[in-house]
Amino acid sequence: MMSKKIEKLFKSYRDQLIHLAKLYGIVEIKNYARSSKKLTISQLELLLIKNRIKLPINRSSDKAIAKHELKENSIRNVYLSVAFIFFLGCLITMRPFIKNTVNEIKFTYVAQEYKSPKTEKSKKAKIKKEKKIETAKKSETIEVYDNTVSLNAETTLNLFDDLGYDLKGVRAGQKVKPIYLTKLPKDLKSLGDTKKKRELFIKIILPLILDENNKITDDRKKLFKILSKNFNTVGERVWLKRRFKEYKIEDQDLAKLKMRMDIVPVSIAIAQAANESGWGTSRFALEGNALFGQWTWSKKGITPKDKDPNQTHKILQFQILKASVRAYKNNLNTHNAYKEFREVRAQLRQEGKQIIGLDLTKYIKNYAAIGEKYVAIIDGIIEQNSLTDFDKANLLPTRLKTGIAL
Numbered sequence: 234m235m236s237k238k239i240e241k242l243f244k245s246y247r248d249q250l251i252h253l254a255k256l257y258g259i260v261e262i263k264n265y266a267r268s269s270k271k272l273t274i275s276q277l278e279l280l281l282i283k284n285r286i287k288l289p290i291n292r293s294s295d296k297a298i299a300k301h302e303l304k305e306n307s308i309r310n311v312y313l314s315v316a317f318i319f320f321l322g323c324l325i326t327m328r329p330f331i332k333n334t335v336n337e338i339k340f341t342y343v344a345q346e347y348k349s350p351k352t353e354k355s356k357k358a359k360i361k362k363e364k365k366i367e368t369a370k371k372s373e374t375i376e377v378y379d380n381t382v383s384l385n386a387e388t389t390l391n392l393f394d395d396l397g398y399d400l401k402g403v404r405a406g407q408k409v410k411p412i413y414l415t416k417l418p419k420d421l422k423s424l425g426d427t428k429k430k431r432e433l434f435i436k437i438i439l440p441l442i443l444d445e446n447n448k449i450t451d452d453r454k455k456l457f458k459i460l461s462k463n464f465n466t467v468g469e470r471v472w473l474k475r476r477f478k479e480y481k482i483e484d485q486d487l488a489k490l491k492m493r494m495d496i497v498p499v500s501i502a503i504a505q506a507a508n509e510s511g512w513g514t515s516r517f518a519l520e521g522n523a524l525f526g527q528w529t530w531s532k533k534g535i536t537p538k539d540k541d542p543n544q545t546h547k548i549l550q551f552q553i554l555k556a557s558v559r560a561y562k563n564n565l566n567t568h569n570a571y572k573e574f575r576e577v578r579a580q581l582r583q584e585g586k587q588i589i590g591l592d593l594t595k596y597i598k599n600y601a602a603i604g605e606k607y608v609a610i611i612d613g614i615i616e617q618n619s620l621t622d623f624d625k626a627n628l629l630p631t632r633l634k635t636g637i638a639l
Contacts, residue, residue, distance in 0.1 A: 249289045250277040259284050383416040386424055386433060393436055400432055404622040408629040409440050415553040416522060422514040431618065434513040438506055438524065439499070441558045443628045446496040449562065452476065453494050460487065481567045492579045493566045500590030500620035501597065502561065504611045507618075521550025525561040570599035589624050590615055 254262040254277065261280055265272055272280075281288055384392070393399070398410045414437050424430040456476070459469050477485050480493040509526035510518035517523040521535045527549040528534075534547025551557045565571050574596035581588055594611050601607035615621060 246289065247274050247277065250274065250281060253286055253289070254280055257284060257286055259286075383419055384414065386418040386420050389414070389418050389437070390433060393433075398436060400435060403439070403626055404619070408627050409443055411440050411444065411628050411631055413441055413444065413555055415555070417513045417518055417554065419519055421512075421519075430514075431507070431512055434507065435503055435618075435620075435623075437513070438503060438554070438558070439623060439626065440628065441555050442497075442499050442502045443626060444555070445558050445562050446499070447628060449494060449496050456490065456494060479563070492575050495566070495575070495578055495582070496588065497562050497565050498588050498590035498593060499623045499626060500615050501594060501611065502558070503620050503623065504590070504614040504618075505561070505597075505600070507614055508610060517548045517550070521548065522552065522554050522557050523548050523550050524554065524557045525564075527560060527564060565597070571597060587624070590621060 251262070251272075259280055262272075262277075278288060392412070393410075396410050396412065398412070403409055417437065418433075421430060421433065424433065455472070459465055459473065462469075465473075473485075473490075476490060476494065477483075480490055482489045482493070506524040507513075509515075510524050513519075513524075515523075516538075517526065517535050523535070528546040529549040530546055532547075532549055534549050536547050549560065551560065565574060574593055577593060577596055578588060581592065591612065594608050594615070597611070598604045598608050
């Protein structure tokens, strides 16, 4: 009876044994209690048997406890497993962001090392001066840079190497570093290797072209968002008014705006820049950042040396390379000579097809007086240099709105 009562009082079988030993005043248990030694269940059972004390019959409580502990451990292990899987999932999900952040930090700090100390010192003085100038009058003066530095060819090559920026990687899907050179290297022609010279030229202008295309794409998204709404805010109406002016649409025809506000294939832009600037070595490109040989009769420009006496045009010049790219995009997107180019591009959009340079080159024949021969030249440049690969290129995402300008 005593053993049954004890079984009810104590859950643990060991506790039952200790209690019985104390209850019957077993001397050995008191000696062990004074020491730091812990008796095992077997030792406790031997002590009780030695003193002729009946052992508790039911040991199921120990089994229940063991079962309970096993259950708790299993639950704990499940929670730990879930937590580990969640952590692993977060790590995998965050990997692209971490990689982009590391790349961004790398290219930011590496690029800063190549900036001219003199440029940094004079930065504040020039910013104050430029605040007095209206910067949004013309397409070529939309963005004013105070650090128009001309790096030499070797320094530019080292910069791109330090950043891990190579065309082979871009062709394989690597994102293009947003490094925007404001001027071409003056000694680009001195690079003896033609392939090396051409690759450097492409590396320089590729980020500039992609950046302009990105801005157009962002504007295009905003336009369609505005058009999908029944009511537009004052800010949205003002934005539309500015875009009509930018794309030279006097009647504010939205259909025209949708057709004109679109990208120019990267391959065409590179090929035309290469042809018009002699792969970045022409006098117009080096002195006036004129990549696309656009003519002007009223704006600031460079007079061609072998110009016909009856012609009064000049080659339009720009403060920075990016302004030249923007003016070129505006030219193809607004001039009547390229209306068919825009219509076919819009048709490709409507059919859900990718805009590829070689599909549109035949519609820029009016860019030069030689017409069809000019198209053949541009097609040849695209094919010989595999420029179609860059129609799918993308810029490396960055929190810096203007990237790194050098």
